[in-house]
Amino acid sequence: MRIVVALGGNALLRRGEPLTAENQRRNIRTAAEVLAPIAREHELVISHGNGPQVGLLALQSAAYKPEEIYPLDILGAETEGMIGYMIEQELSNLLPADGHCATLLTQIEVDPNDPAFTRPTKPIGPVYKEREAQSLASSRGWSVAPDGDWYRRVVPSPRPRRILELGIIELLISKGIIVICAGGGGIPTVLREDGTLIGVEAVIDKDLASSLLAQELNADMLLMLTDVDAVYKNWGKPNSCPIKQISPQAIRELSFEPGSMAPKVEAAIEFVEKTDGISGIGALKDAQAIIRGEAGTVITRDAIETPAGIE
Numbered sequence: 001m002r003i004v005v006a007l008g009g010n011a012l013l014r015r016g017e018p019l020t021a022e023n024q025r026r027n028i029r030t031a032a033e034v035l036a037p038i039a040r041e042h043e044l045v046i047s048h049g050n051g052p053q054v055g056l057l058a059l060q061s062a063a064y065k066p067e068e069i070y071p072l073d074i075l076g077a078e079t080e081g082m083i084g085y086m087i088e089q090e091l092s093n094l095l096p097a098d099g100h101c102a103t104l105l106t107q108i109e110v111d112p113n114d115p116a117f118t119r120p121t122k123p124i125g126p127v128y129k130e131r132e133a134q135s136l137a138s139s140r141g142w143s144v145a146p147d148g149d150w151y152r153r154v155v156p157s158p159r160p161r162r163i164l165e166l167g168i169i170e171l172l173i174s175k176g177i178i179v180i181c182a183g184g185g186g187i188p189t190v191l192r193e194d195g196t197l198i199g200v201e202a203v204i205d206k207d208l209a210s211s212l213l214a215q216e217l218n219a220d221m222l223l224m225l226t227d228v229d230a231v232y233k234n235w236g237k238p239n240s241c242p243i244k245q246i247s248p249q250a251i252r253e254l255s256f257e258p259g260s261m262a263p264k265v266e267a268a269i270e271f272v273e274k275t276d277g278i279s280g281i282g283a284l285k286d287a288q289a290i291i292r293g294e295a296g297t298v299i300t301r302d303a304i305e306t307p308a309g310i311e
Helices: 021-041 051-062 072-092 130-140 166-174 206-216 248-252 261-275 284-291
Strands: 002-007 043-048 100-104 107-110 122-128 143-147 150-155 160-163 177-181 187-191 197-199 221-226 241-246 278-283 297-299
Touching: 002 021, 002 206, 002 284, 021 043, 021 072, 021 284, 043 072, 043 166, 043 206, 051 072, 051 122, 051 150, 072 100, 072 177, 072 187, 100 166, 122 130, 122 143, 130 143, 130 150, 160 166, 160 206, 166 177, 206 221, 206 261, 221 261, 221 284, 241 248, 248 261, 261 278, 261 297, 278 284
Parallel strands: 002 043, 002 221, 043 177, 100 177, 107 187, 221 278, 241 297
Antiparallel strands: 107 160, 122 150, 143 150, 187 197, 278 297
């Protein structure tokens, strides 16, 4: 089975943890221990989030003169290399000698007229209290938005349209190589009038990019791993209930938080409807059980909605 696994940012850095290299490596080592058995049984392609990391790099860049600040597309490329390097190394340490991984910087085309460029929604960087966030927004020209009980910087997040390195990814897979690609949603690029590419100031949603990747690779499953065990109906309310199995039609009728579960659900729906494949959403530790349909939330075209714990 060909599986595209999207590692959420919270699976790589736990909520509230300092964004240190040591913390990231420890969490990535845990992720690698989960992914290695999957890689032995299936064709595996890995993508990952980068919200905290790209935000940190943006803060570091802002310490320089205004004309020396690096744009988000370049910072996104840096995070692809940094996180991909750690995933590749930790996973390779657990694989047999003939198991090979490759990290590929991945450019993804977006529409230069995407309305997302005028409505920033993608959270990046650390969390702030409201007063500090508003002060930073005023002094640095940021857009900020609530993220739970905190606030974070938000940037444009245009929809992915085309994965430019798709042929290279397919070639690597055909050689039995585990590919780490489209990290952080890939590097956002647009086509200029002369047909050349240029990066743009944005961060593509990782889940939507992973869904497009899974679609174009004809994957059998899109597996989105995060720090929650399933998709919940009525999240945060007394009648909250985890969903075990559901169809795209049924889950589309429910509502989810725009900055957290909503992109995952949208990505899952798109993949299932366009490929007849299977989408799974759940906790990193439950990855193999989700593949077997025994944990998390599984979305398939013909599923009948099943609350968790009910067969």
